[in-house]
Amino acid sequence: KGAGKKLNMLEGNALVFDEEQDMDILMDYAMYEIYIENKNFVERYYELDLPETTDENSILEAKLEAFTSLFEVINIYPDECKIEIQDILESDNIYQFIDIGFSQTGKIGMLVFTRLIPFPEFYITGGVSFGFKNENKSKLIAGFNFLKFKNKSKIKSNDKYLYFFNQSKILGNKVVTMELE
DSSP states (O other), X not given: OHHHHHTTOEETTEEOXXXXXXXXXXXXXXXXXXXXXTBOHHHHHHHTOOOOOHHHHHHHHHHHXXXXXXXXXXXXXXXXXXXXXXXXXXXXXXXXXXXXXXXXXXXXXXXXXXXXXXXXXOEEEEEEEEEEOGGGHHHXXXXXXXXXXXXXXXXXXXXXXXXXXXXXXXXXXOOOOOOOO
């Protein structure tokens, strides 16, 4: 209920979705942005120390290091299924991530708020992305900076997520993906 309420997807006791991606957004928010005793779901699951394969442990450990930001697409390598992005919110760092669908449909210059999950040789996204036209860059950054100012520069991860989720409802473009058969 907590995630549904924060994302305005809860009406009474029912979850109400505007579109199919809303289910993914709800799950992403619930896994990473809802904290119980200062730990999110991923951190609590990791502490259970359940027997997993080496691959499952690697994925879980990478998810512990996941982070969100607003990125600008600076290069796309469709043959390699890679997208090169620059963090325009917090660090100016450049990252490459692997995404089959987005590498075929993304556009250089577009903005995307997403969660990057780091692996030793590459990054992937958490699966949920909010896309924006580059013309909205200054408006998005100004709004985020105002949020930081309002919170005395102590912005929580869930507040950042909610800001960009809400902005995606106003200014967003769909991030198109393709299903491969």
